Amino acid sequence: MPTLISPSERDYILRGVETNIRADGRGRHDLRQITFETGIISQCSGSARCRLGEGTDVLVGVKVEIGDIEIDGAEEDFGGKKAKRGKVICSVECSPIASQQFAGRAAEDYNNELAQILDHVFNGPQGGINLEKLCIIPGQQCWIVYIDALVLDYAGNILDTIFVTTRAALFNTRVPKTSVQENEGIMEIEVFDDVDQAERIVGWDQVPIAVTLNKIGSRHIIDATPLEELTTEAKILIIVNKKGKLCGIQKSGEGSIEPSLLSEMIQTGRTIGQKMIRVLDDNLQREEAEMNSKRVKGQQFEKLGFFGAT
Amino acid sequence: MSRQELLNPEGLRIDGRRATELRKIKCRPSVLRQADGSAYIEQGNTKCLAAVYGPSEPRLKSQIMHNKANINVEISYAPFSMSERKKRSKTEKRILEIASAVKQTFEPVIIATLFPRSQIDIYIQILQFDGGTIQICINAATMALIDAGVPVTDYVCACTAGLIDSTPVLDLNNTEELLDSPELTVAILPKSGKVTLLQMESRLHIDKFESVMNLGTEGCQAIYKIMDKSIRDSMKDALEKMNG
Secondary structure (H helix, E strand, O other), X not given: OOOOOOHHHXXXXXXHHHOOXXXXXXXXXXXXXXXXXXXOOOOOOEEEEEEEOOOOEEEEEEEEEEEEOOOOOOOHHXXXXXXXXXXXXXXXXXXXXXXXXXXXXXXXXXXXXHHHHHHHHHHOHHHOOOOHHHEEEOOOEEEEEEEEEEEEEOOOOHHHHHXXXXXXXXXXXXXXXXXXXXXXXXXXXXXXXXXXXXXEOXXXXXXXXXXXXXXXXXXXXXXXXXXXXXXXXXXXXXXXXXXXXEEEEEEEOOOOOOHHHHHHHXXXXXXXXXXXXXXXXXXXXXXXXHXXXXXXXXXXXXXXXXXXXX | OOHHHHEOOOOEEOOOOEOOOOOOEEEEEOOOOOOOEEEEEEEOOEEEEEEEXXXXXXXXXHHOOOOOOEEEEEEEXXXXXXXXXXXXXXXXXXXXXXXXXXXXXXXXXXXXXXOOOOEEEEXXXXXXXXXXXXXHHHHHHHHHHHHHOOOEOOOOEEEEEEEEOOEEEEOOOHHHHHOOOXXXXXXXXXXXXXXXXEEEOOOOOXXXXXXXXXXXXXXXXXXXXXXXHHHHHHHHHHHHXXXX
8 A cells, every 4th residue: 555656656647647648548537447336234224335446445334313403502593494404424434444554543534534524515405415304303303314434445536436435325225204293292203114115315316426636747637546646736626416516625735726727627527527426326226227126026136245246 | 022032932043043053154255455365254144344464564663573473453343333323433442352352363373473573464344233243253354364365274263152041052143142141152273173262251051051162163163164165266266367
């Protein structure tokens, strides 16, 4: 797992990016092949696992649980809104399984940083998820959606993979149906255990994905490998949704970016992001259609999980 | 839940198994790219992933041993692994205790004297939990070590066994573990039959001990056959690909 890069390697990558042929033969805007599968952890309300090329491997488990609505002394208006919404709580764990640099407590800061990005995106209106629909009893009980991402293998481009896997996992998530009854002044919630009555999360299709653009030399690339990440001068994270609307931008890295290059990068990010969402959705629908048709025919549908070809 | 329901009059347990039946085991080595060795194992609903890095340079100077390699084990539960979502810290006492037990189990088996002043890391991630932590950690770690090519004197296979209504039972799941029935975890080296781990945290009458222990040992031998077959099949596959 490289954490150091020699000047010759740096030069090699720089020149490769300039001539649009990267070390693995890809062009500047080419993604590695994405393989994913949903529904592999049966104990979760929804789950997905995504593998980027032969490297980065992310597993996301989504659990929905009933919890209390917390209205901490915020302003009147905001407090009022919060009372009628559910919550999304995200966590990211870069497992030492992925890379030795994540062993012990080394990855804590990085995990926090990634989790914060997810939290900010999904808890706002730009996150797509309809938080009002997750409210069960206004002011008291709501559904809390826990999104837990686990990075199992590291070969660059973790954040983009996490977002793509989260979108797939949210597509796969089912929230049990509830009914609220008033019993002697106390509201009681009844949760229906019937799997067929469970509903999809409203707004899953508006959930955005991330595209990280790395500036190398005077050009930019997407989907960087670890060595390319070490050569990067500056990174822009673009979070874009199905409609092409920007849901978040973050610049990181030690270098700076000229304004003209910046707008070019944002445009590239948007185009690629929208394309990725289209392809991902097509495949998600296809996987689900296959599963449903097998279920209707009474055939066994076994999830490959980790037994698929690596 | 009354004890009667764990083992009904027909001899079936809650998940439909017989008393001496193991859960369905599926395993596979070499599932990850970055790690030197990796393995994925499923025992019933418990799913576990293990990765081995090493032998490599030790990260902490204090851990360098002049005559053999230092073995480091880290275990982590995914937040979604239990029925209730909970984020468990890696430094939780119970987890550290299990990691220490796994480390001690492998110390006599790994030929560490071949690699002085180096470190062998075993990282274990539990993706779904339905009983049998230590046993699945040990089984996954064994396969990952073999996949990494770390020299070991033998496989280490572990299994749990217990007693429900005076009947010895094999391979307890979470529901059976949570109730007060006695539970024993045993790990053996299959070729010699030597016991390398023996743990029990409940009361068990000495008269019953031998039968439960023997059942556990038989379970370990059965698991050994499954793990060995899986590794040999995957090696055969790899050899075929290499030789074209």
